[in-house]
Amino acid sequence: MTSYPTSWKPPTLFPNETLRYITMILGLAYIVWSMSSLDFDWHRISQGLPRAGNMISRMFPPDISRWELLVKGVKESIEMAFASSFIGMVLAIPLGLCAAVNLVPKPVYYIARSILILTRTFHEVIWAIFFVKIVGFGPLAGVLTLIVASVSFIAKMIAEDIENMNPGQAEAVRATGASFPKLLIYAVAPQILPRYLGVSIYRLDANIRHSTVVGIVGAGGIGMTLSATFKRYDYDFSLSILLTIIALVFMGEIFSNWVRGRLR
């Protein structure tokens, strides 16, 4: 009778054990290095738990006596979201068309793509702070921020959809002798329209979420109110704002799911 091996190790990604241990040690070393370089204020951190307890106890009960302020902020956030989604939706069309490699000449494509990369790379809050510097505190900076974010997001989707669309349909329409604008209306638009509307609705939902934070750097909306309460240690009002934001985001999500469900 042949004898069979008595040990077995699962195959690993690593060619040998040494490399495996080296990788693990490197990983650990990174964690140690990053933790040590983060310059922790241990004294302050050790107080964190009691401080958190204190904060939570001061959050309850949530303060709704200043509900007018709350409603005003929420209303402003929603208005910012609606306005910027609509403008973003419209502006995204030309940019999206220009960013589709199969539709436009190469130079136009490269310019449009670099605009997309630039706008996507920087966080909304960085844009917000820029617009605050340019147009001052208030909802205008917020609207501009959300427009930039929406245009970038929707245009990228449009461009990807056009690049992935069925080339046969465009060819057939082109074969009838249609001009470029007619091609857009007859071959491109029907293929991307449902997704475009879906993405726009999704963006409205995202804008509602983001409109609650751009205010933290002064760009209007409920975030501005929230940031102020934290500065004044006004935690019971902070909690009521946070709960309102959660409810708002939740409703935005439900609304967007409902509309997208109906689009199909």
Next chain:
Amino acid sequence: MTPKEHAKRHPEIWRKFSPRETLVRYAWMFGIVLVAAWSLRNLDIPWFYFLDAHKQVADLFRRMVPPDWGHFSEVMMPLIETIHIATLGTIVTYALALPVAFMAARNTTPNKLIWFIGRFILVSSRSINTIVWALIFVAIFGPGPVAGVWAIAFRSIGFMGKLIAEAIEEIDHGAVEAIEATGASRLQVLMLGVLPQVWPVILGTTVYRWDINIRESTVLGFVGAGGIGIQLYSSINLFAWDQVAVMLLSILAVVILSEFVSATVRAKIT
């Protein structure tokens, strides 16, 4: 066939939509425009700002070019700190999101109450933006990267937990049943029957979220939670636009690099 009959069988008018449908479509469009216009009007936007906006932007550009590259040495450490915050935050999330995902997936949750708690954690984590979490953790831990790490982690739990829980709910139940039938314990079933099936999703979402977190951690400094945002904020406030330009370019490089790393790793998994 009389001309009348002919006209009836071959009408000269064809419409894609019936008049009613057309009306509904236009009503929708009109409604959307109306809501947008009403929102804009309510915001009391000082439109005259736009009259010289192009000059403002041009002016900004002039002040940014050439970037003050001498400032880069001062940006270096905060930039590394930004990456550290994102990485550590993602590691913490990884540890916290897994159990929450198992709680929130219908087929692995022990009971309804725990399922509900899991779902609640996911929803509240996702509803509150990273920068709001940062506000909260700065109030708790004081300004600094620790608050940033926790803010990143708390926001990411919802994102990763939701995706992982969805993956758990979609696993092949047969394999789980087979492992159960060998007499394995509950934990063993989770580890050998469920975990291997969702492993690619776990790795993929972790790397993907890390990439998002790099971007998020660039702004944590605006509320004092560490990273390059602190310097960026103060330079902007000092109108030191040539320094701002350096920071923006380095953020651009880091974000594009991290996106590349994340895309490469995700393509290798599965």
Next chain:
Amino acid sequence: MFEVTDLEIQYPNGYKALHGVTLTVSEPQVVAIIGSSGAGKSTLIRCINRLVEPTAGSIKLDGLELTTLGGSGLRKARRRIGMIFQEYNLVERLTVMENVLSGRLGYVSFWRAYRRNFPPQDIQNAYELLERVGLEGRENTRADALSGGQRQRVGIARALMQKPDILLVDEPTASLDPKTSRQIMRLICELAHEFGTPALVNIHDVALAQASADRIIGLSDGRLVFDGKPEDLNEEALTLIYGEEDWSSTIKDDGDDEEEGVAGLTKAKTKAGNGLISEGAAG
């Protein structure tokens, strides 16, 4: 010694899947369970290791009552019952070896299972079984890289790793092509005899069942209607199991699309013999 007594299953919606099934397996034999879809074959098998909960009756394995077990008692009992599934039910992203070793999970701690640190005896056993089912040298292959027949071989090895006191086999060949089906069925029977383990095998293919099993049980509408040797399975018995219409269409024309070739063979044998279907229809 394995005994099922008056086993009943009633679903919450009132539907009764099993009406008092009684059956005893007292020697190591391969028992094929035949019957039309929905007759309760799968339910009966799954009841035994309680993947499905019976509502009345008793199941005894060497005197141990299985229906009342819970928690760790059930897990201990399940260790002694090996199961082979129609869809193989392997953990696709794990290697063949990990899948085979999972048969020993009931015997190792969580931590050892996590580190894949199984006792040497188990590893040796696994290698031996892999060779026995014809998967030598494939231990490091991931299960999703295997063909259907190979996956079922892994499934067989996993079940036998448990050193079970009884094997439950649920439609082992329904997802396989006819040739592989026969090979797999032969392998299961051989191994069951070799290990002296009684096996309950659900099977759709009547000819294959007759060819390979030691005993045949017929279920119809959740009732046991036939229990005998393969040779005793005549037209009358098949009518009892599958019903008049179904049976006549299977035997008189080559109608059954799933088993066309086999049905043809069966018919030929039937005509040649004395109305009894003899062994080796598809050998």
